[in-house]
Amino acid sequence: MACRTVLIAGAGIAGPVLAYGLDRCGMEPTVMERAAEPRRGGQNVDVRGPGRVVAARCGIEEAVRGAGTGERGLAFVDATGAVQAEFPATTGDEAAEGGDGPTAELEILRGDLAQILYERTRRRVPYRFGNRITALEDDGRRVRVGFEHDREEEFDLVIAADGLNSSTREIAFPGQVDVRYLGLCLAYFAIAREDTDTDWWRWYAAGAGRTISLRPDRHGTMRASLSFLSLSSAPARMGPAAQRELLCAEFAGAGWEAERVLHGMGRAPDFYFEAISQVRARSFANGRVGLVGDAAWCASPISGMGTTLALLGGFVLAGELARRDDHREAFAAYESIMRPYVRNAQKLPPGAPRLAHPRSRGGVRLFNTAARLAATPLAARVAGSLSSRTTGLGDVPDYLEINDRTDRPRHSAGKR
DSSP, X not given: OOOOEEEEEOOSSHHHHHHHHHHHTTOEEEEEESSSSOOOOOOEEEEOTHHHHHHHHTTOHHHHHHTOOOOOEEEEEXXXXXXXXXXXXXXXXXXXXXXXXXXXXXXXXXXXHHHHHHHHHTTTSOEEESOOEEEEEEOSSOEEEEXXXXXXXXXXXXXXXXXXXXXXXXXXXXXXXXXXXXXEEEEXXXXXXXXXXXXXXXXXXXXXXXXXXXXXXXXXXXXXXXXXXXXXXXXXXXXXXXXXXHHHHHHTTOOTTHHHHHHHHTTOTTOEEEEEEEEEESOSEETTEEEOTHHHHOOOGGGSOHHHHHHHHHHHHHHHHHHOSOXXXXXXXXXXXXXXXXXXXXXXXXXXXXXXXOOSHHHHHHHHHHHHHHTSHHHHHHHHHHGGGGTOSSOOOOOTTSOOOTTSOOOOOOBO
């Protein structure tokens, strides 16, 4: 095996899955994370189709199920809180085949899933928190890496798994990646749970291109989100205080739970704001540096496939690197497998995200009417038959190289 030491930038979802696979096939991964500790925040994510297969093969499916949010489904509500349409969570064989609705059978908070993966790997994989890559020099044999808070080291490979706005990608792939803004800004954070809250994901179209949603979690709080159409992604570059001020102005008098959500936002320590975008990379590798997860192909939260692609991508990349001595062949095989999944995930519904964010009162009425029609049994069956477009692209490769080698001693990864 020619490539043994691998530095992975990013301890979210794709990075730890990749580290898990590499360690089990005899390689020596190290995970670096810019945050000072594992990130526990974030909203609901779902694990669908091939993502479930990977979770099972990584031995975490039951842990994911046990840490589920308990969400019963999606309910569209009006300004009074009255339910306009309901879409129950899909369970059983239909979910296993990839026919999940808006709420997947395996529904979990992003931070909880990241913690499960961290616990699964941390005893054998070194994690370095509070640091980041600042320079990469690929001489064709190894990659010399410069860090913000440490001296240089050399690795056989470096993999960027540090998300949509990957700083590692910008160093290794200058001018080779297109980040496409989709015209939507989104903020999310946790607020206190109240007696009137339910175990349903409640979605309110407030008009003027705005939505408010509340989702249950297993920690005794509610996960709130505020989204609004915007011609510019500039709000994402503001500071948190300015972003909160903007949201207060944008959602003032929006109705339903707006006042409560805005009040809770002011106290939320996990406030996060982003400009919803997709990543289109010409290639998932450049020399000895590769991309995985949102750093490679962010499909946006609108797709509902980000976590599934992260799980699958990390697993496939580990398997292909284990199968081949030549990293170029491994990267090429990995990309050929992942490209069809990525293309399908990035094909958003027509009119997204504008149709889900109506501007006028008439548009809101039409949106709620369409939701009621979509919730009928016939429409639900049709939607279920179409929902597998991102999952039914072939079986997840069964990488026999990823075997249990936990009796193997763990060596230091980098060469200083």
